[in-house]
Amino acid sequence: xxxxxxxxxxxxxxxxxxxxxxxxxxxxxxxxxxxxxxxxxxxxxxxxxxxxxxxxxxxxxxxxxxxxxxxxxxxxxxxxxxxxxxxxxxxxxxxxxxxxxxxxxxxxxxxxxxxxxxxxxxxxxxxxxxxxxxxxxxxxxxxxxxxxxxxxxxxxxxxxxxxxxxxxxxxxxxxxxxxxxxxxxxxxxxxxxxxxxxxxxxxxxxxxxxxxxxxxxxxxxxxxxxxxxxxxxxxxxxxxxxxxxxxxxxxxxxxxxxxxxxxxxxxxxxxxxxxxxxxxxxxxxxxxxxxxxxxxxxxxxxxxxxxxxxxxxxxxxxxxxxxxxxxxxxxxxxxxxxxxxxxxxxxxxxxxxxxxxxxxxxxxxxxxxxxxxxxxxxxxxxxxxxxxxxxxxxxxxxxxxxxxxxxxxxxxxxxxxxxxxxxxxxxxxxxxxxxxxxxxxxxxxxxxxxxxxxxxxxxxxxxxxxxxxxxxxxxxxxxxxx
Amino acid sequence: xxxxxxxxxxxxxxxxxxxxxxxxxxxxxxxxxxxxxxxxxxxxxxxxxxxxxxxxxxxxxxxxxxxxxxxxxxxxxxxxxxxxxxxxxxxxxxxxxxxxxxxxxxxxxxxxxxxxxxxxxxxxxxxxxxxxxxxxxxxxxxxxxxxxxxxxxxxxxxxxxxxxxxxxxxxxxxxxxxxxxxxxxxxxxxxxxxxxxxxxxxxxxxxxxxxxxxxxxxxxxxxxxxxxxxxxxxxxxxxxxxxxxx
Numbered sequence: 001x002x003x004x005x006x007x008x009x010x011x012x013x014x015x016x017x018x019x020x021x022x023x024x025x026x027x028x029x030x031x032x033x034x035x036x037x038x039x040x041x042x043x044x045x046x047x048x049x050x051x052x053x054x055x056x057x058x059x060x061x062x063x064x065x066x067x068x069x070x071x072x073x074x075x076x077x078x079x080x081x082x083x084x085x086x087x088x089x090x091x092x093x094x095x096x097x098x099x100x101x102x103x104x105x106x107x108x109x110x111x112x113x114x115x116x117x118x119x120x121x122x123x124x125x126x127x128x129x130x131x132x133x134x135x136x137x138x139x140x141x142x143x144x145x146x147x148x149x150x151x152x153x154x155x156x157x158x159x160x161x162x163x164x165x166x167x168x169x170x171x172x173x174x175x176x177x178x179x180x181x182x183x184x185x186x187x188x189x190x191x192x193x194x195x196x197x198x199x200x201x202x203x204x205x206x207x208x209x210x211x212x213x214x215x216x217x218x219x220x221x222x223x224x225x226x227x228x229x230x231x232x233x234x235x236x237x238x239x240x241x242x243x244x245x246x247x248x249x250x251x252x253x254x255x256x257x258x259x260x261x262x263x264x265x266x267x268x269x270x271x272x273x274x275x276x277x278x279x280x281x282x283x284x285x286x287x288x289x290x291x292x293x294x295x296x297x298x299x300x301x302x303x304x305x306x307x308x309x310x311x312x313x314x315x316x317x318x319x320x321x322x323x324x325x326x327x328x329x330x331x332x333x334x335x336x337x338x339x340x341x342x343x344x345x346x347x348x349x350x351x352x353x354x355x356x357x358x359x360x361x362x363x364x365x366x367x368x369x370x371x372x373x374x375x376x377x378x379x380x381x382x383x384x385x386x387x388x389x390x391x392x393x394x395x396x397x398x399x400x401x402x403x404x405x406x407x408x409x410x411x412x413x414x415x416x417x418x419x420x421x422x423x424x425x426x427x428x429x430x431x432x433x434x435x436x437x438x439x440x441x442x443x444x445x446x447x448x449x450x451x452x453x454x455x456x457x458x459x460x461x462x463x464x465x466x467x468x469x470x471x472x473x474x475x476x477x478x479x480x481x482x
Numbered sequence: 483x484x485x486x487x488x489x490x491x492x493x494x495x496x497x498x499x500x501x502x503x504x505x506x507x508x509x510x511x512x513x514x515x516x517x518x519x520x521x522x523x524x525x526x527x528x529x530x531x532x533x534x535x536x537x538x539x540x541x542x543x544x545x546x547x548x549x550x551x552x553x554x555x556x557x558x559x560x561x562x563x564x565x566x567x568x569x570x571x572x573x574x575x576x577x578x579x580x581x582x583x584x585x586x587x588x589x590x591x592x593x594x595x596x597x598x599x600x601x602x603x604x605x606x607x608x609x610x611x612x613x614x615x616x617x618x619x620x621x622x623x624x625x626x627x628x629x630x631x632x633x634x635x636x637x638x639x640x641x642x643x644x645x646x647x648x649x650x651x652x653x654x655x656x657x658x659x660x661x662x663x664x665x666x667x668x669x670x671x672x673x674x675x676x677x678x679x680x681x682x683x684x685x686x687x688x689x690x691x692x693x694x695x696x697x698x699x700x701x702x703x704x705x706x707x708x709x710x711x712x713x714x715x716x717x718x719x720x721x722x723x724x725x726x727x728x
Binding site: 438440452 | 584
C-alpha cells in the first residue's frame with residue numbers, strides 16, 4: 001500500500017494552480033446588508049428606479065426566507081452580515097483600448113491564460129471579462145453588432161436596452177424562487193447580457209470569464225440570455241479564483257429564454273479555489289441558480305458543466321420545456337477531491353407535447369470528497385409523449401469518499417417514456433495494475449480511466465473547452481489514487 | 483533471459499513460495515503445473531511486480547538485471563507481459579485507445595517514434611485476424627461485456643501487439659471452449675521464435691497439448707518438486723499430484 005499512500009500524499013500536497021491575488025486598489029463598501037446598502041449599490045450603478053424597486057422587493061421577500069438545508073452539503077452557516085456587497089476596481093477615465101487597462105489586471109488575466117489581446121481575435125472568441133463586479137472591457141463588439149447581437153455587461157444592458165431587460169428579468173428565476181436567488185436579486189452586482197435577434201446564428205462562441213478577487217466580497221453575478229425565434233447561440237463560462245482563507249460566497253443567477261425554433265447552448269468550466277487540501281479550510285461556496293425556459297415550439301436548451309472547483313457546489317441547471325417538441329439537455333461532470341462537497345444535478349419540467357430531455361451526469365469522488373447527484377424529472381398532465389433519458393454514473397477513487405444519487409421522478413401523463421440508468425464504480429488497484437502491466441503509468445492510467453468515464457460529457461463541450469476540461473481533470477486528480 | 487534463484491515470497495505475512503529455482507532461456511516455453519494454492523499465481527505476481535506481494539529472499543533477474551526493485555510498468559516496458567487469469571474491465575476506455583497507449587508507452591521507452599491512429603488501425607487489423615476477433619471489439623471498452631473466451635483472446639491480442647520478450651500465460655486456458663483454446667494456442671505458437679520466451683501456468687495439460695512446451699515443472703507447496711517434458715504433464719493428468727507429494 002505504500003505506493004498508494006505516496007500518491008495520495010502527492011495529490012493532497014498539490015497546490016491550487018491559480019492561487020494568487022492581485023493588488024489593485026478597490027472601492028469596497030463596508031460589510032453588512034440592509035436596505036441602504038441596496039440603495040447604495042443601485043445608485044453607484046446609476047440604475048433606474050424600477051430596478052431599485054425590484055431589488056428592494058426581492059430583499060423584503062428574502063428577509064422572510066430561510067436558508068435551505070435539504071442538500072447533502074455539510075457546512076457552518078454563512079454570516080451574510082460579514083460580507084461586503086460591492087467592490088469595484090477604482091474607476092479610471094473611460095478606456096479606449098487595452099493599453100489603458102491597469103497592467104496588473106491584464107497580468108492577472110495572462111496568468112490565467114486569458115489574454116484579452118490579439119490572440120483572442122485569432123481564436124475568434126469575444127470575451128466580456130468580469131473582474132470582480134464591474135466589467136472592464138469588451139471586445140468583438142463590432143463583429144457582433146453587425147449581426148445585431150447584443151453582448152454586454154448587465155449594467156450596460158440596463159442602460160441601453162432597458163425594455164428587454166425589464167421584460168425578461170426574473171421571468172425564468174423569480175425573485176422568490178429560493179433563498180440564494182432572492183439574495184442575488186437584491187444585491188447582484190453585474191453580469192452578462194446576451195440578445196440574439198430573430199433568425200441570427202451568433203457568429204462566434206461567447207465567453208465570459210469570472211474571477212473573484214476582493215477579499216470577503218460575495219460575488220453576485222446575474223446573466224440573462226435571450227434567443228429570439230430561429231436564432232442560435234453558444235455561450236461559454238469559465239472561472240478560477242485566487243487563494244483565500246475565508247470562505248467566499250458566490251450566489252449567481254443565470255436565466256435563459258429560448259423562443260420558437262431557437263437553440264441556446266450554455267457551457268461552464270468551473271475551477272474556483274476548492275479550499276486547503278489538508279484541512280478543507282477556505283474555498284468558495286458556490287450556490288447557483290441556473291434555469292432556462294424553452295418558451296417556443298421546437299426550441300432547445302443544453303447545459304454542459306464541468307465542475308472541478310469550489311469547496312461547496314449547490315447547483316441545478318434546469319429546463320422548463322413549455323413549447324411543444326422542445327428539448328432540454330444536461331451534461332455534467334462534477335469532481336469532489338480532498339474536502340470538496342458537490343450537490344448538483346438538474347430539473348427537467350415537461351409541459352409541452354413531445355418534449356424531450358436528456359440527463360448525463362458523471363460524478364467523481366476522491367480524497368474525502370462527497371459527490372451528490374440530485375435530479376428531478378417532472379412530466380406534467382398536458383405533456384403528451386414526453387420522453388426522458390437519465391444516466392447517472394459515479395466513480396470512486398480511494399475509500400474515504402462518497403457518492404450519492406437522488407433521482408426524483410414525477411409523471412402525470414401516462415404516455416411518458418422514462419429511462420433511468422445509474423452505476424457506481426471504483427478505480428481499483430486491479431485496474432491500475434492491469435494498466436501498469438501494459439506499461440502505462442499509474443498517473444496516465446487514472447487520467448485515462450477518468451477521461452473515459454467523462455467522455456460523453458466532454459464531447460458536448462466546444463472544442464477549446466474540451467481540451468481545457470481534460471487538462472483540468474488531470475491537474476485536479478493528479479495522483480489521487482487509492 | 484529469466485533467472486529465478488532460491489525465491490521465497492508470500493503475501494500478508496504468509497509464505498507461499500519456498501525456494502523457487504527456474505531458468506528460462508530465449509526461445510523456450512516452460513509450463514508450470516500445480517494445484518490451487520500451490521503458488522503458481524504468486525509466482526506470476528512476483529515476476530510482474532504486483533503490489534502487496536513480498537519477496538522474503540532470493541533473486542529474480544531478467545536479461546541480467548535484478549527486477550525486484552523495478553515498478554510494474556518498468557518491468558512491462560522492459561519486455562515482461564502477463565496474460566491475466568481474470569482480465570480487468572475498464573469502463574469507458576476504448577479498447578483501441580488503451581492498446582495504442584500501451585504500445586506508444588513502449589515505443590517511447592525504446593526511443594522509437596509513437597504510432598499514429600491511422601497506422602495503428604492497420605497494425606491492429608492484422609493482429610485481430612490472428613486471434614479471429616471481430617473488429618467490433620476495438621470500439622468497445624476494455625473487456626467490458628466480453629465473454630470469458632473473448633477476454634482471453636483480447637489478452638493474446640495485446641501480447642501480439644506489444645511483442646514482449648517474456649510472456650506469462652496465467653491460466654489462459656481457464657474458461658475457454660475447445661475452439662477458443664485452439665485459437666489462443668495457435669496465436670501463441672505463431673508468435674514463438676528463437677528470442678521469445680513463455681511461462682505457461684495451468685492446471686491441465688490440454689493447453690499444453692497444443693503448445694508443446696520444452697519443459698514442464700510441477701509446483702507443490704511453493705516448490706518445484708519435479709521437472710520434465712510433456713510426458714510429465716501426461717503423467718500428471720493420469721495419476722494426479724499426490725504421488726509427487728512428500
